Amino acid sequence: MAANGNGHAYDTAHDLPGTSFASTQPAPAVSHADVANTSTYATKVGLAQMLKGGVIMDVVTPEQAKLAEQAGACAVMALERIPADIRANGQVARMSDPSMIKTIQESVSIPVMAKIRIGHFVEAQILQAIGIDYIDESEVLTPADDLHHVNKHNFAVPFVCGCRNLGEALRRIAEGAAFIRTKGEAGTGNVVEAVRHARLVNADIRKLKHMEDDELYTFAKEIGAPLDLIRRTKELGRLPVVQFAAGGVATPADAALMMQLGMDGVFVGSGIFKSDNPKKRAEAIVKAVTNFKNPKVLAEVSEDLGNAMVGIEMDQLVQKWAADSRHKTH
Amino acid sequence: MKPTPQHHFSNLTIGVLELQGDFAEHTAMLRRCGAGKVTGVRETHHLQHIDALVIPGGESTVISKLLVDLKLMQPIQKLVAENALPVFGTCAGCILLAAQIKQRNEQARIGVLDVVVDRNAYGSQIHSFEVHLRSNRLPFIDAPPLRAVHIRAPAIVHVGERVDVLATFNHTPVLVRQGNILACTFHPELTEDTRIHKLFLEMVAQHKR
Numbered sequence: 001m002a003a004n005g006n007g008h009a010y011d012t013a014h015d016l017p018g019t020s021f022a023s024t025q026p027a028p029a030v031s032h033a034d035v036a037n038t039s040t041y042a043t044k045v046g047l048a049q050m051l052k053g054g055v056i057m058d059v060v061t062p063e064q065a066k067l068a069e070q071a072g073a074c075a076v077m078a079l080e081r082i083p084a085d086i087r088a089n090g091q092v093a094r095m096s097d098p099s100m101i102k103t104i105q106e107s108v109s110i111p112v113m114a115k116i117r118i119g120h121f122v123e124a125q126i127l128q129a130i131g132i133d134y135i136d137e138s139e140v141l142t143p144a145d146d147l148h149h150v151n152k153h154n155f156a157v158p159f160v161c162g163c164r165n166l167g168e169a170l171r172r173i174a175e176g177a178a179f180i181r182t183k184g185e186a187g188t189g190n191v192v193e194a195v196r197h198a199r200l201v202n203a204d205i206r207k208l209k210h211m212e213d214d215e216l217y218t219f220a221k222e223i224g225a226p227l228d229l230i231r232r233t234k235e236l237g238r239l240p241v242v243q244f245a246a247g248g249v250a251t252p253a254d255a256a257l258m259m260q261l262g263m264d265g266v267f268v269g270s271g272i273f274k275s276d277n278p279k280k281r282a283e284a285i286v287k288a289v290t291n292f293k294n295p296k297v298l299a300e301v302s303e304d305l306g307n308a309m310v311g312i313e314m315d316q317l318v319q320k321w322a323a324d325s326r327h328k329t330h
Numbered sequence: 331m332k333p334t335p336q337h338h339f340s341n342l343t344i345g346v347l348e349l350q351g352d353f354a355e356h357t358a359m360l361r362r363c364g365a366g367k368v369t370g371v372r373e374t375h376h377l378q379h380i381d382a383l384v385i386p387g388g389e390s391t392v393i394s395k396l397l398v399d400l401k402l403m404q405p406i407q408k409l410v411a412e413n414a415l416p417v418f419g420t421c422a423g424c425i426l427l428a429a430q431i432k433q434r435n436e437q438a439r440i441g442v443l444d445v446v447v448d449r450n451a452y453g454s455q456i457h458s459f460e461v462h463l464r465s466n467r468l469p470f471i472d473a474p475p476l477r478a479v480h481i482r483a484p485a486i487v488h489v490g491e492r493v494d495v496l497a498t499f500n501h502t503p504v505l506v507r508q509g510n511i512l513a514c515t516f517h518p519e520l521t522e523d524t525r526i527h528k529l530f531l532e533m534v535a536q537h538k539r
Contacts, residue, residue, distance in 0.1 A: 040479075074388070
């Protein structure tokens with residue numbers, strides 16, 4: 001196996017004796033560990049930390065998933081229909097068929113995420129049963145519960161949720177979300193809502209940072225968020241979990257804009273596979289996120305990408321998802 | 331190896347590969363350990379004047395592709411081979427340092443550490459885990475167990491003769507050293523425990539002397 005053919009082989013499937021190292025080094029390690037704890041808070045939040053500086057791409061087929069992986073996606077979101085098509089369709093949008101998600105899991109080595117309807121904890125149980133890496137409790141699908149979100153503490157799989165402001169972000173974290181994204185208007189190719197919500201979260205945090213401790217109680221009440229999470233956010237000067245941009249990102253410049261606004265990474269949905277040259281655009285957006293502060297690189301990767309997806313103006317939208325009136329509490 | 335006082339790290343410049351992943355956590359940890367200067371590496375000229383390189387956790391496929399596309403792969407390989415530049419990789423970083431990747435050997439990598447790794451060896455995210463490690467080797471001697479957070483972690487399934495195994499989990503190596511190369515399958519940068527990063531800084535300090 002190893003280049004020189006010597007050394008020592010290990011097999012995770014078999015229990016090998018602990019001290020049989022063939023290492024010629026002095027004092028081979030006598031090492032042991034306690035019982036492993038799976039799905040701890042650190043592992044849930046930690047996976048999002050590993051995705052930072054990366055691009056998560058919506059895919060509907062194993063071929064698209066492979067293309068996304070080869071183009072440098074740090075994870076894929078497995079969907080039956082991308083948001084642009086959900087909009088065009090206008091029917092109730094639900095969790096994707098598990099068999100379709102499984103074919104995507106089998107086709108890539110990077111993490112695979114999938115969406116459930118807001119509040120639909122049974123869809124979450126199903127996705128957990130098929131070993132999904134992350135669940136997106138998403139406003140892009142039709143809400144299943146107009147008052148409550150899923151109690152995400154009940155799950156071993158970590159969750160990502162959308163937010164429009166600090167209060168909404170911290171409510172989702174209180175419910176157990178390990179990862180936050182802005183709510184944009186997915187499927188529009190229009191980044192304006194993602195920008196608005198990123199700026200609102202930033203503004204709330206800036207305000208919080210300059211508050212006296214005495215003022216936090218009223219602020220907690222005003223924004224409807226738990227006091228302990230408000231204290232933690234003030235201490236850190238940022239959200240206590242990783243925050244990505246989502247909704248309407250269509251170009252490398254859009255992605256870099258969201259990064260310069262302080263996001264840790266971006267979701268790109270319809271923007272890639274609704275464009276002329278998905279592979280080139282996907283690669284360009286990945287490079288733009290890594291080099292978001294370098295306009296020279298941004299200029300290079302923005303060249304000759306072909307047409308971006310056709311965007312939709314916000315006042316032309318039949319249904320707004322971010323501020324969806326079908327959900328009453330957010 | 332006698333522990334070096336923390337202030338001895340103040341003349342060291344540590345480069346952290348900032349292509350994708352949890353590089354900010356490594357930077358914060360290295361600063362906490364007293365590293366003099368911590369700089370981001372995104373372009374080839376960032377490799378000048380660094381005493382060591384840290385390769386963070388993240389998605390190894392992404393970092394691998396960007397290392398090639400941004401023309402960083404060969405310069406890093408050269409620095410490690412010719413100048414014995416100290417390198418430290420965690421999780422994805424360990425995969426990128428490995429000589430071979432089981433079943434995915436086509437993945438581009440730095441490939442300087444004589445081990446074979448198996449990516450996602452423990453399964454999907456729900457099998458991510460934490461353990462407390464003990465060992466009779468530095469930096470574990472006479473010290474409390476070390477909290478090791480494994481996230482969609484690789485396993486080191488084979489080590490070459492030159493590789494020194496410093497800690498194992500379920501009889502599989504999780505922390506290894508080969509000369510100036512240090513690698514682990516877990517994420518010390520996600521915990522409060524500074525021991526692994528200090529061990530690396532000591533390696534860098536000794537190399538510089």
